[in-house]
Amino acid sequence: MSHDKVVLVTGAARRVGAGLVRYLHAQGWRVVIHHRSSAEAAAVLAGELNARRAASAVVVQLDLLDCARLPELVDAALTAFGRLDALINNASSFYPTPVGEFTEAAWADLLGSNLKAPLFLAQAAVPALAETGGCIISIADIHADRPYPGLMLYTVAKAGLVAMTRGLARELAPRVRVNAVAPGANLWPDGIEVFDAAERERILATIPLARAGTPDDLAQAIAFLLDASYLTGVILPVDGGRSVVL
Template sequence: MTTHSSSERTVGLITGGARRLGRGMVKALHGSGMDIVVHYYSSEIEAHDLKKELEKNRANSIFLVKGNLREPLMAKQIISSAIEHFGRLDLLVNNASSFFPTNLNNTSLNQFNELIDTNFMAPYLLSQAGANYLRKNKGAIVNITDIYADRPLKSHSVYSASKAALKSLTQSLARELAPYIRVNAIAPGNILWPEGQAFGEKQQNLIDSTPLKRIGTPADIEKALLFLWQDAPFITGQTLYIDGGRSIVN
């Protein structure tokens, strides 16, 4: 049983949708028939390439919106642009994220704020700005968290805390926005290595400590997103751990 008919025109907004996991999620949702608002900030070339690629199959189905999510007013501007262009909003995917180490002894206030602003404040403000539109269509919010929300990564205290806050927000909004909007989260494990990180002993150790003995693929996240959107009408306030079992290992 699906929440939305495949023939029904629906609109999704994905932040950080031009690259990496976000790009794959855009393609997956677009392939299911959804029109997509792709948010980006610095990845302008990648965003326009993605729009060109996908609109070969369906014209006028991608709308690009650029914005710095650290600016508090940007969330309302992004939602307003999406509504002005497509006229509705059915799905919000809070995917955009900042990731870097924050050793307690040398982390600046600006570094602290960047992680909190991007990983927690922006999803909150986007949910706030989009809730009335999502409610009209009995829509959904999916937040991309991290397994480190539960088991913090060493020397990444602020990142881990920001994702823990996002997980808590998922549960809080699921209660507040029910029964009209479902709110869930996806917590990836090792899917893509951080950019510029060569494969070495550290990466192999992570694989060895994963019960399924491999890293995941972007397709694993895309399938989870499609499930939460299309086939989970009675699921809200939950986090799907897409991590090969790492979150259950001591």
């Protein structure tokens, strides 16, 4: 499968982001793999994809909190491929910030990666996306409106991302569609003991489809939204039904 469309995925070197890139590349997309500090993983991923289809993947490094440089990501896509058809806001910081313990530094990091960067990057991408009739898809969270205790700043940021999605959908129509997917339990966090073994078991037991999600589950939903030309302003739960029982 092959076509000329181009997708930029933030935080794409590892975990969910890498899964999204592999899935979309297999569907024919050319991919811009953004990373902040995972240079080796990004290079290996790009090499793997270019071996399958020549000149179909490029890597770009940037700290998304450096807001003034965000247009460089769009420029990288245009330089490599001459167009941009989709932006997927995947990159995210995640760690506990209980009330009484959170700091301004945590606010800057969590709001920066989960809300500020996606919004300013979307703004930078609008001219290129308008040229192709493209779209923006962000990764929200079912807990944006069903808060999980101890994750105050992350919850605020994801709620903002939901509002951003709906606001941009209205403002950018009809040139650019804007949607989001809202996962529940997908890959558990790396190196952060937010959910101990007992809590993970409790969460899994509440999922109607009786399993945690996978990067491919998210990618399948994102691929649907990329092609769904009459959908905009949608927050699509990809949670095995968990939001129904919360």
